Amino acid sequence: MAEVILKDISKIYDNNKIVVNKVNLEIKGNEFVVIVGPSGCGKTTTLRMIAGLEEISEGELYINGKLVNDVPPKDRDIAMVFQNYALYPHMNVFENMAFGLRIRKFSEEEIKKRVSEAAKLLEIDQLLYRFPKQLSGGQRQRVAMGRAIVRNPAVFLFDEPLSNLDAKLRTQMRSELARLHKRIGATTIYVTHDQVEAMTLADKIVIMNNGFVQQIGPPLEIYNRPKNIFVAGFIGSPTMNFIDCKFKKEGERTFLKGENWSFELPSVYEPENSDVILGIRPENLFPVDPSSAIFRGTLEIREVLGSELYLYVNCGTFTICLRQEASHRFETGETIYLNFKPETIRLFNKGSGLRVNKKEEEKK
Amino acid sequence: MKIIRKTKLFLAQIITHIFLILFSIVTIYPVLWVFKMALSDSQNFRVSLNPVPESISFTNFSEVIFAKNMAGQYIFFYQLFNSVAVSFITTLLGVLLATTAAYAFSRFKFPLRRAGLMAFLVTQMFPGTMMMIPLYIIMDKLGLLNHLMGLALVYSTTSIPFCVWTLKGYFDTIPKELEESAMIDGAGRLKIFVKIILPLARPAIAVTALFSFMTAWNEFILAATFMNKETSYTLPVMLQHFVGAHNTEWGHFAAGAIIVALPVVILFYFLQKNLVSGLTAGSVKG
Numbered sequence: 127m128a129e130v131i132l133k134d135i136s137k138i139y140d141n142n143k144i145v146v147n148k149v150n151l152e153i154k155g156n157e158f159v160v161i162v163g164p165s166g167c168g169k170t171t172t173l174r175m176i177a178g179l180e181e182i183s184e185g186e187l188y189i190n191g192k193l194v195n196d197v198p199p200k201d202r203d204i205a206m207v208f209q210n211y212a213l214y215p216h217m218n219v220f221e222n223m224a225f226g227l228r229i230r231k232f233s234e235e236e237i238k239k240r241v242s243e244a245a246k247l248l249e250i251d252q253l254l255y256r257f258p259k260q261l262s263g264g265q266r267q268r269v270a271m272g273r274a275i276v277r278n279p280a281v282f283l284f285d286e287p288l289s290n291l292d293a294k295l296r297t298q299m300r301s302e303l304a305r306l307h308k309r310i311g312a313t314t315i316y317v318t319h320d321q322v323e324a325m326t327l328a329d330k331i332v333i334m335n336n337g338f339v340q341q342i343g344p345p346l347e348i349y350n351r352p353k354n355i356f357v358a359g360f361i362g363s364p365t366m367n368f369i370d371c372k373f374k375k376e377g378e379r380t381f382l383k384g385e386n387w388s389f390e391l392p393s394v395y396e397p398e399n400s401d402v403i404l405g406i407r408p409e410n411l412f413p414v415d416p417s418s419a420i421f422r423g424t425l426e427i428r429e430v431l432g433s434e435l436y437l438y439v440n441c442g443t444f445t446i447c448l449r450q451e452a453s454h455r456f457e458t459g460e461t462i463y464l465n466f467k468p469e470t471i472r473l474f475n476k477g478s479g480l481r482v483n484k485k486e487e488e489k490k
Numbered sequence: 491m492k493i494i495r496k497t498k499l500f501l502a503q504i505i506t507h508i509f510l511i512l513f514s515i516v517t518i519y520p521v522l523w524v525f526k527m528a529l530s531d532s533q534n535f536r537v538s539l540n541p542v543p544e545s546i547s548f549t550n551f552s553e554v555i556f557a558k559n560m561a562g563q564y565i566f567f568y569q570l571f572n573s574v575a576v577s578f579i580t581t582l583l584g585v586l587l588a589t590t591a592a593y594a595f596s597r598f599k600f601p602l603r604r605a606g607l608m609a610f611l612v613t614q615m616f617p618g619t620m621m622m623i624p625l626y627i628i629m630d631k632l633g634l635l636n637h638l639m640g641l642a643l644v645y646s647t648t649s650i651p652f653c654v655w656t657l658k659g660y661f662d663t664i665p666k667e668l669e670e671s672a673m674i675d676g677a678g679r680l681k682i683f684v685k686i687i688l689p690l691a692r693p694a695i696a697v698t699a700l701f702s703f704m705t706a707w708n709e710f711i712l713a714a715t716f717m718n719k720e721t722s723y724t725l726p727v728m729l730q731h732f733v734g735a736h737n738t739e740w741g742h743f744a745a746g747a748i749i750v751a752l753p754v755v756i757l758f759y760f761l762q763k764n765l766v767s768g769l770t771a772g773s774v775k776g
Binding site: 198199214215277 | 668670672673675677
């Protein structure tokens with residue numbers, strides 16, 4: 127039940143380049159935290175600082191209440207699974223899993239017991255005497271996880287563990303990881319650039335960009351109430367539509383106005399100034415009769431995914447993506463009229479990129 | 491169409507093979523000649539195109555092996571021991587120092603790291619004879635002239651730079667994550683080096699060991715300069731003594747050359763598998 131606390135953790139390189147900027151994070155025991163962000167956002171560096179593989183330039187790191195800034199990796203009671211698995215090529219699966227235990231001077235009996243238990247759990251007990259090069263990608267991934275599990279560490283660290291696998295295997299391993307975490311229940315910190323992994327695995331998501339934490343929260347909260355335009359755009363596939371517009375007040379009523387469209391806001395918003403960005407997720411848009419349309423445009427691209435359909439509609443100054451059931455029949459070049467559910471829109475300040483809260487939301 | 495393509499392919503193969511056979515003959519011919527001379531019972535240099543021995547006699551070999559000096563000592567065995575000892579010490583020193591140095595160059599950041607590597611490279615650009623005089627003076631001052639240890643030291647210093655570069659290149663290809671993983675598993679630097687890096691670098695170590703061994707085994711000039719007693723000669727120096735000012739004992743020379751070459755051939759044979767994977771190391775990620 128280890129807790130991990132990051133207090134103002136920063137990583138500054140010799141050339142004064144700040145790659146991680148004052149990250150604050152509290153991870154409770156048994157929590158599955160996913161750090162997600164585009165490449166170069168500092169997520170892996172953050173993980174490596176927690177592991178002790180990278181020095182912490184500023185800030186404090188606590189594992190189980192103990193300050194571990196200067197504690198070497200081996201004494202932090204952690205285990206890490208690397209992106210390229212990092213299995214020892216000259217040792218068979220058993221020896222790979224036993225390596226850490228041997229160094230820690232466990233008895234041969236205990237080593238055998240732990241390795242076979244972990245192997246059973248991961249269904250690799252048939253492979254114990256094979257060498258890494260004789261294993262498939264998925265099997266190697268399991269061995270790497272087995273090597274972490276046998277040590278029974280307080281904290282599991284995963285560095286993009288599924289990104290070397292093909293799409294099908296990735297989905298399979300993802301659900302297995304979730305099952306494993308339920309079973310073992312150790313504190314887990316997982317780094318990925320894949321938002322689907324983040325959404326499906328995490329108890330808590332940490333979104334990073336340019337070294338800064340953008341938002342921390344449970345997956346649905348992040349999805350429904352993104353703090354800023356970056357988070358809104360990063361989570362969700364296809365990505366949220368962003369439309370530049372003006373915020374206008376006419377008496378008690380407020381409107382959003384674009385070049386050739388206008389929409390009356392159903393709730394009270396108070397943006398920083400009149401330049402705002404309207405955000406609508408593709409699933410919240412739908413085609414309507416010309417009379418009740420807010421946007422109109424020409425269908426440019428049609429992507430068929432089998433169960434669903436992505437339509438890209440050119441509305442002049444902007445393009446809108448909407449998600450529809452595959453049964454809808456649209457042809458490219460066709461004019462399409464669109465509307466959306468008013469309560470599903472998100473409004474962002476154009477300058478700061480922060481989301482504009484509804485009045486009643488603020489009170490909460 | 492198919493037939494034309496097949497004949498073309500066939501012709502190409504024939505031409506390739508003609509070239510290969512030709513160059514093989516060019517390579518093997520002188521060696522056959524040495525065999526012919528060694529197996530003859532005379533010391534003459536007979537000019538004949540035929541490389542097949544006319545007679546087979548092992549007298550040249552036995553005369554080389556069982557030659558005695560004035561004091562009645564079997565000097566060949568002294569010299570054999572010298573060569574073996576010097577080569578082994580050189581290899582041992584070379585591999586030991588080169589692996590550790592190369593690991594440091596590959597993994598650690600320290601001041602003058604690049605300069606150090608460059609310095610190693612630069613020393614390789616000077617011919618060994620150039621360093622003979624300063625080395626002689628140093629060896630003399632240290633009292634290491636006529637000492638096997640002194641010779642081994644000199645050989646090590648010349649072979650280590652090459653070994654460091656080769657090994658560093660190989661260590662660079664070993665993923666850093668392996669070490670980080672071992673670090674988290676609880677291993678210290680030394681343990682990582684011994685348990686992870688060294689076993690993985692076996693092909694490269696085999697290459698550098700062979701190189702060190704051959705440097706020492708075949709070296710002549712320094713050995714001839716620093717060793718001035720018959721019993722402290724190494725085998726290449728012994729060989730040279732068959733070539734006199736007035737006459738040359740070609741039969742002894744050829745037999746001696748074969749005897750000297752034999753250990754290297756045997757070593758090559760056993761290390762060849764490692765050698766090939768060592769030389770191409772790093773080209774493809776395993």
